[in-house]
Amino acid sequence: MNKIGLYGMFVTFLFVTACSDTTESDPQPDAEEGTEAGVEESSESMEVMEETETEEGTFSIYERYQDLTSYEDGPMSISVNQVNLGSAELVGFVAATTGEEQIEYVEVEMEIENTSGDAVYFPYGETSVETNTGESIETPSIVLSDEIDPDFAAGDAKTVQLLFPVESVQGLNEVVVTMNGPSTEVGGDQVGEDLQFTVELAS
The missing domain is CATH 2.60.40.4170 (Immunoglobulin-like)
Structure with a gap:
């Protein structure tokens, strides 16, 4: 396999890894929203x-x-x-x-x-x-x-x-x-x- 083919595979690998990390970190804002909702629910109960x-x-x-x-x-x-x-x-x-x-x-x-x-x-x-x-x-x-x-x-x-x-x-x-x-x-x-x-x- 030539150098250009190897380079293309490497770039593709980096792109897929970056997308995976972003997807895994997305739930964090939802967790914070859930906490805030819990506080509001408690104060209004x-x-x-x-x-x-x-x-x-x-x-x-x-x-x-x-x-x-x-x-x-x-x-x-x-x-x-x-x-x-x-x-x-x-x-x-x-x-x-x-x-x-x-x-x-x-x-x-x-x-x-x-x-x-x-x-x-x-x-x-x-x-x-x-x-x-x-x-x-x-x-x-x-x-x-x-x-x-x-x-x-x-x-x-x-x-x-x-x-x-x-x-x-x-x-x-x-x-x-x-x-x-x-x-x-x-x-x-x-x-x-x-x-x-x-x-x-x-x-």
């Missing part, structure tokens, strides 16, 4: 039951649980009226303050009453929560929760909403709530025990 727009942003609620549990702690009566699981797209001052534009959250609504005839200091703004998904949040968001006023006059009752940002509400069905006990005043004598209770979230 919970149906929005309620959506509210405020100056802080757009708040979507996926699940709501009501009339959950009640506790007595010294002179204080605490009722967990509602727990919401949701997400929010934050804007403006709140987004700038938190450094977040998108969050997921657990929002706990409680009715707290001082049943005694004396003034009581009850620092509910220091409430912490732990979830069954392994997250621990030491305090609620100051800018996304109701204004905190821990001073309770005799017979005073307050309904408060505390919002706790979490990494994800997927699979969340239990919240352990921890609260510091009430006292006569800031740094005063404690008139109740520190409180910890579990809130089961079941449809």
Whole structure:
């Protein structure tokens, strides 16, 4: 066989090899698209039951649980009226303050009453929560929760909403709530025990 024939076969071999490599590497973009689709599917798997727009942003609620549990702690009566699981797209001052534009959250609504005839200091703004998904949040968001006023006059009752940002509400069905006990005043004598209770979230 002459040199020209050998050269032609060599060129043909290189061309076929190059085409084969290109064909084998083509599925990679499809794999990436599949991953992206999986992420989108995961984030949209919970149906929005309620959506509210405020100056802080757009708040979507996926699940709501009501009339959950009640506790007595010294002179204080605490009722967990509602727990919401949701997400929010934050804007403006709140987004700038938190450094977040998108969050997921657990929002706990409680009715707290001082049943005694004396003034009581009850620092509910220091409430912490732990979830069954392994997250621990030491305090609620100051800018996304109701204004905190821990001073309770005799017979005073307050309904408060505390919002706790979490990494994800997927699979969340239990919240352990921890609260510091009430006292006569800031740094005063404690008139109740520190409180910890579990809130089961079941449809």
